[in-house]
Amino acid sequence: MLPFEVSKNPGETKLTIRGSLDINTAPALAEEIDKILATKPAKVEVDLGPLDLIDSSGVAALVKLYKGVRGGGGNVRISGARDQPLAIFKLLRMDKVFNL
Amino acid sequence: MLPFEVSKNPGETKLTIRGSLDINTAPALAEEIDKILATKPAKVEVDLGPLDLIDSSGVAALVKLYKGVRGGGGNVRISGARDQPLAIFKLLRMDKVFNL
Amino acid sequence: MTASIRLTVPGTLRYRGIAVRVVAEAARLVSGSSMNDPDDPFANDVRHPFDTAVVSAFMEIFNNIAIHAYKRKGGGAIDIVMTPSERDLVIEVRDHGQAFDIDEVAPLPPDLDEHSLPEGGMGIHIAKTMLDDLTYQPGPPNLWRLCKRLATGPHADVGRS
Amino acid sequence: MTASIRLTVPGTLRYRGIAVRVVAEAARLVSGSSMNDPDDPFANDVRHPFDTAVVSAFMEIFNNIAIHAYKRKGGGAIDIVMTPSERDLVIEVRDHGQAFDIDEVAPLPPDLDEHSLPEGGMGIHIAKTMLDDLTYQPGPPNLWRLCKRLATGPHADVGRS
Ligand SMILES: Nc1ncnc2c1ncn2[C@@H]1O[C@H](COP(=O)(O)OP(=O)(O)O)[C@@H](O)[C@H]1O
Ligand SMILES: Nc1ncnc2c1ncn2[C@@H]1O[C@H](COP(=O)(O)OP(=O)(O)O)[C@@H](O)[C@H]1O
Secondary structure, eight states, rough: OOOOEEEEETTEEEEEEEEEEEEEHHHHHHHHHHHHHHHHOOOOEEEOOTEEEEEEHHHHHHHHHHHEEEHHHOEEEEEEEOOHHHHHHHHHHHHHHHTO | OSSEEEEETEEEEEEEOOOOOOOOHHHHHHHHHHHHHOOSSSSSEOTTTTTEEEEEHHHHHHHHHHHHHHHHOOOEEEOOOOOHHHHHHHHHTHHHHTTO | OOOEEEEEHHHHHHHHHHHHHHHHHHHHHHHOOSSSOOOOTTOOOOSSHHHHHHHHHHHHHHHHHHIIIIITSSEEEEEEEEEOOOSEEEEEEEEEEEOGGGGGGGOOOSOOTTTOOOOSOOHHHHHHSSEEEEEEEOSSSEEEEEEEEEESTTSSSSSSO | OOOEEEEEEEEESHHHHHHHHHHHHHHEEEEOOSSTTTOOTTOOOSSSSSHHHHHHHHHHHHHHHIIITTSSSSSSEEEEEEEEEEEEEEEEEEEEOOOOGGGOOOOOOOOOTTTOOOOOOOOHHHHHHHSSSSEOOSSEEEEEEHHHHHSSTTTSOOOOO
């Protein structure tokens, strides 16, 4: 099973990430992100509620998604971060940019 | 939180055991079993559904309960064993005695 | 994949949980039951028959070392070397506690009924039956060698009783 | 409680999961977040701020050794010695891969906005900020020393940024 799920509705792509987003699992997400970016989405919702752990490779994948969508004129909404992932975003001061 | 729960109804005592019943957790259960046996129960239901792991110390605690209740003329019903605990009961050929 | 994993912990029951987890992970490297379950990075159920056999046997060996060899007082280490290969897992466990004669351990009674249900003396029997091979060599250091092969047929990896 | 736990694994990302689990357990021995959760013997969430800090830092150090020191090719071991005490956890990590000059690692830009969000170079920063002390001594063996103290005040153990 993949550590993420993508669902596409008209005008919105939803990405749910679960478990551990790390150096071993981030490469598969990065491929999915490339596919998402290729669709030039207007709005991407990222649900981090089921995410338990993240490392810098996982953060890099999310940053790539964020920059890619914004660079194409779209919007990203990240929600649900808790525990260790939230601590990491705060440490990196990304909580403000990501609006967590 | 204790690895077990006891509920008493008239004529029946129900014991639910969860997690790991092993050399580190069995002593607390053995104390509880002494209390249960002191009530000379006519019927004890043991639910092993939430039990993930057992070792020989855990088995010994259950045998003590079984023998104690039967020795006092009562009945024991053990149900719900699965995975590793079930494999251990089968290996020890206790599945037949315990009616699993 | 024949590199080894080595874990050394103090010889008390406090460290049993850590050791059991590592052994469960080593079993998973052989059985292929996923190590990084994306749904729960730390999920660690023991479900696969191979993992069940390895973990069940190892728990008994660890308990016995802490209780009988180190007499619940610690004072020495338990050294565990796990060598996973494609087909089997070999675990060597060393301690510097008191040695014993494994041939003197009485077997379990062959037929169990309600009255003969054992309340002890099951550990070595569980470990032997769950594994393909279990040897003990008194030391120092005392050396246990646990070997479990990955079965290819169905229902073939738990117990041989 | 000053006995050490030692884990040695091959220096590849395949063994990251095992190492992270053991470090999480070692952190739990200090923070007191239960090691044997009776509800799930293998539950292993990282929730306590102390555990969060230790695990976050260790994951980065392990990644870096596998990727930069061993260049994703393995070929050597990663040796981890965890010494839990009542007040802190000290973790020493040794590898025989390529050494580097930690003082040359560029810091993260102090102010982040949408455009300066980093896509790399965060690992050492995360590890340093999460810990009370992080040192690196080029080898062989190269030696990382991670130290995290248990905070007594509330909200005091995650990050110092
Ligand atoms: N590692 C060990 N070191 C010393 N003695 C041991 C060890 N393991 C087992 N023994 C001895 O063998 C006996 C049988 O062990 P076991 O089958 O596990 O049952 P139990 O531990 O319940 O007695 C123990 O009572 C003990 O005397
Ligand atoms: N263990 C290590 N061995 C060799 N070089 C390392 C090690 N850790 C870090 N480095 C070097 O320091 C740099 C910064 O590391 P880090 O902050 O983790 O970011 P990243 O790994 O994303 O580049 C790395 O790019 C690498 O050149």
